[in-house]
Amino acid sequence: MCFCHVARSTPPQTCPLLPQIKMNAMMDTPELPAVFDGVKLAAVAAVLYVIVRCLNLKSPTAPPDLYFQDSGLSRFLLKSCPLLTKEYIPPLIWGKSGHIQTALYGKMGRVRSPHPYGHRKFITMSDGATSTFDLFEPLAEHCVGDDVTMVICPGIANHSEKQYIRTFVDYAQKNGYRCAVLNHLGALPNIELTSPRMFTYGCTWEFGAMVNYIRKTYPLTQLVVVGFSLGGNIVCKYLGETQANQEKVLCCVSVCQGYSALRAQETFMQWDQCRRFYNFLMADNMKKIILSHRHALFGDHVKKPQSLEDTDLSRLYTATSLTQIDDNVMRKFHGYNSLQEYYEEESCMRYLHRIYVPLMLVNAADDPLVHESLLTIPKSLSEKRENVMFVLPLHGGHLGFFEGSVLFPKPLTWMDKLVVEYANAICQWERNKSQCSDTEQVEAELE
Numbered sequence: 001m002c003f004c005h006v007a008r009s010t011p012p013q014t015c016p017l018l019p020q021i022k023m024n025a026m027m028d029t030p031e032l033p034a035v036f037d038g039v040k041l042a043a044v045a046a047v048l049y050v051i052v053r054c055l056n057l058k059s060p061t062a063p064p065d066l067y068f069q070d071s072g073l074s075r076f077l078l079k080s081c082p083l084l085t086k087e088y089i090p091p092l093i094w095g096k097s098g099h100i101q102t103a104l105y106g107k108m109g110r111v112r113s114p115h116p117y118g119h120r121k122f123i124t125m126s127d128g129a130t131s132t133f134d135l136f137e138p139l140a141e142h143c144v145g146d147d148v149t150m151v152i153c154p155g156i157a158n159h160s161e162k163q164y165i166r167t168f169v170d171y172a173q174k175n176g177y178r179c180a181v182l183n184h185l186g187a188l189p190n191i192e193l194t195s196p197r198m199f200t201y202g203c204t205w206e207f208g209a210m211v212n213y214i215r216k217t218y219p220l221t222q223l224v225v226v227g228f229s230l231g232g233n234i235v236c237k238y239l240g241e242t243q244a245n246q247e248k249v250l251c252c253v254s255v256c257q258g259y260s261a262l263r264a265q266e267t268f269m270q271w272d273q274c275r276r277f278y279n280f281l282m283a284d285n286m287k288k289i290i291l292s293h294r295h296a297l298f299g300d301h302v303k304k305p306q307s308l309e310d311t312d313l314s315r316l317y318t319a320t321s322l323t324q325i326d327d328n329v330m331r332k333f334h335g336y337n338s339l340q341e342y343y344e345e346e347s348c349m350r351y352l353h354r355i356y357v358p359l360m361l362v363n364a365a366d367d368p369l370v371h372e373s374l375l376t377i378p379k380s381l382s383e384k385r386e387n388v389m390f391v392l393p394l395h396g397g398h399l400g401f402f403e404g405s406v407l408f409p410k411p412l413t414w415m416d417k418l419v420v421e422y423a424n425a426i427c428q429w430e431r432n433k434s435q436c437s438d439t440e441q442v443e444a445e446l447e
Contacts, residue, residue, distance in 0.1 A: 055093065055094055055096060055097045055100070056096040056097050056098075056366070056395075057096060059096045059394060059395070060394070061087045061088065061089050061090070061394070061395075062087055062088075062394055063084070063085050063086055063087050063088070063393075064084065064088060064391050064392055064393035064394075065365075065391075065392040065393075066078075066084060066389065066390070066391060066392075067378070067379050067382040067383070067389070067390040067392070068382050068388070068389040068390070069382070069383070069385070069386045069388075071386045073358060073386065073387070073429065074386075074389060076425065076429055077389065077422070077425055077429075080421075080424075080425035080428060080429075081418070081421050081422055081425050082421075083414065083417060083418045083421055084391065084418075088393045088394070088395065088396070088401075088403075088414050089403060090395045090396070090401075090402060090403060090404070091402060091403070091404035091405065091406065091407060091408070091409055092404075092405065092406045092407075093406060093407050094407075095395060095402055095403075095404065095409075096366075096394075096395050097366075097397075098273075098364065098366030098367055098368050098395065098396070098397040098398070098400075099273075099274065099368055099397065100397070100400075101364075101366075101395065101396055101397025101398070101400025101401070101402060102278075102367070102368055102369070102397035102398040102399070102400055104400060104402065104409070105164060105397065105398065105399045105400045108163065109162055109163025109164045109166075109167075110163045110164050110166075110167040110411060110413070111408075111409055111410075111411050112411045113163035113164075113166050113167050113411070114166055114167065114170040114411075115166060116136050116166055116169045116170045116173060116179075117136070118134040118135055118136040118137075118160065118169075118179075118181075119134065119135050120132055120133075120134050120135075121133050121134070121135055121210075121213065123206075123209045123210070123213060124194075125195070125205060125206070125209065127195050127197065128194055128195040129185060129193070129194055129195040129197055129206075130191070130193075130194045130195075131182075131183075131185060131205075131206040131209055131210070132183045132188065132191055133160070133180055133181055133182045133183055133206075133210045133213075134160035134180070134181045134183065135178070135179070135180050136169050136173055136178065136179040136180075136181070137173070137178055138173055138176045138177055138178050139173040139174050139176075140173075140174055140175065140176045141176050142175070142176030142177065142427070143175070143176060143424050143427065143428070144424075144427045144428055144431045146222060146427060146431070147178070147218065147220050147221045147222065148176070148177055148178070148221065148222050148223075148224060148250070148423075148427060149177065149178040149179070149180060149214050149218060149221045149222070149223055149224070150172050150177045150178070150179045150180070150223075150224045150225075150226055150423070151180050151182075151207070151210060151211050151214060151223055151224070151225055151226070151235075152165070152168075152169070152179060152180065152181045152182065152226045152227070152228075152231070153182050153207050153226070153227040153228070153231030153232075153234050153235050154181065154182065154184065154228055154229075154231050155228045155229030155230050155231055155256075155399065156184075156229060156230040156282065156286075157184060157186075157187045157199075157285060157286060157289055158184060158187060158228075158231075159181070159182075159183035159184060159187045159188050160181035160182075160183055161188070164228075164399060164413075165181055165228075167411065167412065167413070167416060168415075168416045168419070169181060171412060171416050171417075171420060172419075172420055175420050175424065177224070177420075177423070178218070178221065180210055180211075180213075180214055182206060182207050182210050182231075184198075184199035184206070185197065185198045185199040185206055186198030186199055186289055186290075186293055187199065187289065189292065192293075192296065193293045193296035193297065194296070195296075196296060196297050196298075196302045196303065196308070196333075197297075197333045198289075198290070198293060198297070198333070200330050200331075200333055200334065200346065201230060201233065201261055201326070201330070201342075201343075201346045201347075202233055202234060202237050202261075202345070202346025202347060202348065203234070203333075203334065203346070204234055204237055204238040204241065207234055207235065207238055208238055208245070211223065211238075211245075215247075215248065221248070222248050222249075222250050222427075222430075223248050223249045223250060224249075224250055224251055224252075224253070224423045224426070225238075225239065225249055225251070225252040225253070226252075226253045226255075226419060227252075227253070227254050227255070227257065228255050228256065228399060229255070229256045229257055229398070229399060230257065231257075232254030232255055232256065232257030232348075232361075233254075233257045233258070233259070233261075233346075233347065233348045234348075235252060235254060236252065236254055236257070236348035236351060236352055236355065236359075237346070237347070237348040237351050239252055239351070239354075239355045239357070240348065240350075240351025240352060240353075240354035240355050241351060241354075243354075243356075246355070246356060246357050249357045250357065250358070250423070250426050250427060250430060251357055251358040251359065251360070251422070251423065251426040252355065252357060252358070252359045252360070253359075253360045253362070253419050253422060253423070254359070254360070254361050254362065255362045255363075255399065255415060255419070256362065256363055256364065256367060256369075256370065256398050256399050257348070257361075257363075257370075258369070258370050258374050259347065259348060259349050259352075259374055259377040259378065260343075260347045260349045260374060260377060261342075261343035261346060261347045262340065262343040262344055262347060263373065263374055264370075264371070264374060265323050265339075265343065267371035267373065267374070268321070268322065268323070268369075269321065269323070270371075272371075273368040273371075274368060275368060275369065275371070276321075278368060278369055279321050279322055279323075280320055280321065282322055283319055283320060283321050283322050283324070283325055286322065286325050287316060287317075287319060287325065290316060290325070290329060291316070294313065298312075298313050308329070308332040308333070312328045312329055312332070315328045316328060316329055323339070326339060326342060326343075327339045330342070349377055352377075352381050352388075353381070353384075353385070355387070355388075356387060357387065358387050358389075358426050358429075359385075359387055359388045359389070360388075360389050360390075360391060360422050361378040361381075361382075361388065361389070361390045361391070362390075362391045362392075362415070362418065363375055363378070363390075363391075363392055364392070364393055364394075364395060364396030364397055364398070364400070364401070365392055365393065365394050365395070366394065366395055366396065366397060367396070367397055367398045368397065368398065369398045370398070375392065378390040391418070393414070396414070396415070399415070400413070401413040401414040401415035401416075402414075
């Protein structure tokens with residue numbers, strides 16, 4: 001007989017006082033986990049608060065503020081330009097931050113930017129400088145069937161190869177516009193300077209030469225003048241310099257300019273809205289461009305302006321603001337005796353009241369580069385002149401104006417669409433005026 005025995009395990013003996021001891025120990029230990037959770041919640045709340053403030057998420061979307069005088073033209077524009085009365089809706093997550101809009105414009109320019117095909121033109125200026133611009137033919141028939149050319153002046157140190165310019169040009173071409181884009185003197189890295197001078201804040205020589213070329217080459221074309229940032233200052237100054245510059249000009253659009261360099265220089269040195277930081281970045285970029293042409297500007301063989309000295313080059317290396325660069329180098333290209341004189345003469349503010357063609361001035365309320373005090377200039381002008389409309393959306397930053405639903409922006413911006421929509425409306429306005437004049441003339445002859 002086989003007998004198997006499986007032994008039963010005996011449970012361990014426990015002390016009857018152990019539960020009481022554990023309970024007392026727990027009561028004596030501080031509630032660290034609860035305190036730690038509270039700290040985490042506070043940290044998360046603080047981070048969320050900062051995100052909401054920085055991204056400006058609580059800011060509403062709204063149609064742009066409009067400043068204009070009631071007239072037949074303004075009523076026609078409000079009817080013909082839906083973007084003037086519709087909400088501008090930036091991307092939900094980051095689009096209400098002027099800093100992010102500006103940073104994306106500065107870093108990316110645009111998303112999925114097209115590559116329009118154009119021809120580069122060269123013009124020799126009277127002082128030996130070689131000015132260049134790119135010419136792009138229209139890709140469709142214009143909405144009123146006319147020959148219309150957009151003459152475009154980009155922002156500081158920009159040119160036709162910048163992504164935001166390419167995006168706008170492609171859209172304008174598809175709407176029937178020929179486009180001529182100025183390349184600022186010295187901005188293109190593969191074009192050498194042929195005289196000891198480069199672009200400045202308000203020099204209109206190169207832009208004027210481009211416009212004259214278009215007028216001579218296409219005698220039947222009409223002009224739409226467009227300027228972005230610094231380019232807005234140049235085109236407005238150009239139109240106001242002489243009445244002849246406004247011949248064959250249908251309208252002018254200026255986007256994100258500051259109107260007065262003299263007023264802007266004070267605000268550009270302030271840390272409010274990080275303007276001093278932006279100033280440093282822009283100055284650093286300008287230094288790189290100037291130094292890339294130092295042999296043409298400061299070489300021993302170069303006949304420099306009398307006021308431009310070799311010591312100015314050493315001061316350029318240590319400059320940390322645009323004001324320092326303007327004072328030590330830029331003003332001397334044109335022989336200005338002081339920085340104040342340079343800023344007063346080169347700013348378009350003193351020329352705006354001489355512009356008689358329809359003029360649309362566009363700025364964003366959250367543009368970190370343009371202080372709100374500068375916006376009193378276009379507001380005041382629009383109150384006095386029937387041809388002026390000032391458009392001020394809440395958001396958009398500096399040349400951003402991205403649109404999108406939540407996170408990713410669309411390739412085409414609100415700014416691109418508004419400029420073309422306004423130009424189309426002005427073309428239609430002029431066509432209607434012409435037809436009315438023809439009808440009145442026929443009726444007069446019949447009588």
